[in-house]
Amino acid sequence: ILSAVVQTFLRPRLKSVDGELCLITGAGGALGRLFALEFAKEGAHLVLWDCNAAANERTAELARELGVQVRAYTVDLSKRQSIYEAAERVRAEVGCVSILVNNAGVVAGRRLLDCPDELLERTLLVNCHALFWMTKAFLPQMKAQNHGHIVTVASALGLFSTACVEDYCASKFGAVGFHESLTHELLAEDLDGIKTTLVCPYIVDTGMFAGCEIRKELRSLIPPLEPLYTVQQSMKAILAEQQMICIPLTLIETSSLIPSANVATYRFMGGDKCMLPFIKNIELKTSNGHIKSF
Numbered sequence: 001i002l003s004a005v006v007q008t009f010l011r012p013r014l015k016s017v018d019g020e021l022c023l024i025t026g027a028g029g030a031l032g033r034l035f036a037l038e039f040a041k042e043g044a045h046l047v048l049w050d051c052n053a054a055a056n057e058r059t060a061e062l063a064r065e066l067g068v069q070v071r072a073y074t075v076d077l078s079k080r081q082s083i084y085e086a087a088e089r090v091r092a093e094v095g096c097v098s099i100l101v102n103n104a105g106v107v108a109g110r111r112l113l114d115c116p117d118e119l120l121e122r123t124l125l126v127n128c129h130a131l132f133w134m135t136k137a138f139l140p141q142m143k144a145q146n147h148g149h150i151v152t153v154a155s156a157l158g159l160f161s162t163a164c165v166e167d168y169c170a171s172k173f174g175a176v177g178f179h180e181s182l183t184h185e186l187l188a189e190d191l192d193g194i195k196t197t198l199v200c201p202y203i204v205d206t207g208m209f210a211g212c213e214i215r216k217e218l219r220s221l222i223p224p225l226e227p228l229y230t231v232q233q234s235m236k237a238i239l240a241e242q243q244m245i246c247i248p249l250t251l252i253e254t255s256s257l258i259p260s261a262n263v264a265t266y267r268f269m270g271g272d273k274c275m276l277p278f279i280k281n282i283e284l285k286t287s288n289g290h291i292k293s294f
């Protein structure tokens with residue numbers, strides 16, 4: 001506690017990632033691309049994974065313009081074998097990954113009883129199970145050198161919950177538990193050269209949760225986060241080797257004081273029905289054929 005208090009008042013020393021090899025999943029998406037560009041600005045070479053080859057390649061082009069080496073791989077993180085095969089190729093073609101940013105994520109965006117089983121399963125596979133396979137694939141080399149960093153991009157919805165995102169909350173609560181247990185394991189083994197950081201943002205304006213909103217009168221008090229701000233705050237935490245970052249800190253601390261059972265507070269703040277417009281959006285997109293339906 002004393003150390004945490006002292007560190008709050010000290011400006012943290014930021015580590016250098018110049019020349020390190022950083023693997024980012026979901027690198028074709030909004031936050032993944034920004035993470036890639038921020039790591040490239042810090043001089044890290046990049047390995048970019050995404051199932052969307054075109055978007056991933058675009059991120060790679062943007063990062064190469066910053067003067068670092070970049071390799072893009074098309075990988076389906078919902079498939080364990082696809083992860084292990086791609087990891088083998090990375091080891092053979094590029095080398096040892098020392099920074100792993102587990103950022104890829106999905107959400108079903110349907111009410112539980114309307115949601116096809118495969119879509120619910122996919123959320124758990126991509127947001128949670130993939131963390132096991134990624135870590136099993138890359139931690140051994142980090143352990144051999146007692147050097148590395150594993151970043152888990154979870155969510156505020158890994159710390160508290162709301163209605164109609166059962167798949168997402170289950171997967172992100174799982175991600176938080178995974179990060180905590182892994183952190184304990186590394187500390188228990190005295191592997192103090194391998195760091196971990198958990199990132200828990202509130203809604204970020206990337207389109208992933210388009211439509212999700214709280215009570216109108218409170219929206220300007222707790223606005224959605226800007227993607228660049230979210231990634232820059234996360235980068236500060238990673239480079240400071242901080243174990244966890246909640247963005248914004250105050251909101252997430254406050255909401256953790258509100259028990260999920262406090263229906264009245266949820267209702268007052270519009271937290272109870274915040275996902276309904278988001279789910280409506282997904283329904284419309286699915287029926288218009290904008291997104292593939294299961």
Ligand SMILES: NC(=O)C1=CN([C@@H]2O[C@H](COP(=O)(O)OP(=O)(O)OC[C@H]3O[C@@H](n4cnc5c(N)ncnc54)[C@H](OP(=O)(O)O)[C@@H]3O)[C@@H](O)[C@H]2O)C=CC1
Nearest residue numbers: 026028029030031051052076077078104105203204206208
């Ligand atoms: N946006 C938000 O409000 C918040 C997001 N987060 C978390 O931040 C992370 C990034 O989110 P964000 O950038 O907004 O989301 P995006 O949808 O923009 O990016 C996610 C990326 O992951 C890719 N992806 C999805 N499934 C797979 C898969 N099976 N294999 C490989 N790649 C896959 C997506 O590809 P494709 O586009 O083809 O599906 C996409 O390129 C996620 O973990 C999310 O849960 C946390 C808090 C808030």
Ligand SMILES: CC1=C(/C=C/C(C)=C/C=C/C(C)=C/C=O)C(C)(C)CCC1
Nearest residue numbers: 155157162202203209214255269271274
């Ligand atoms: C439930 C709830 C809230 C709303 C939270 C929301 C809307 C979170 C959305 C998070 C997302 C979209 C995360 C993605 O990973 C309040 C009003 C803050 C406080 C009362 C309880």
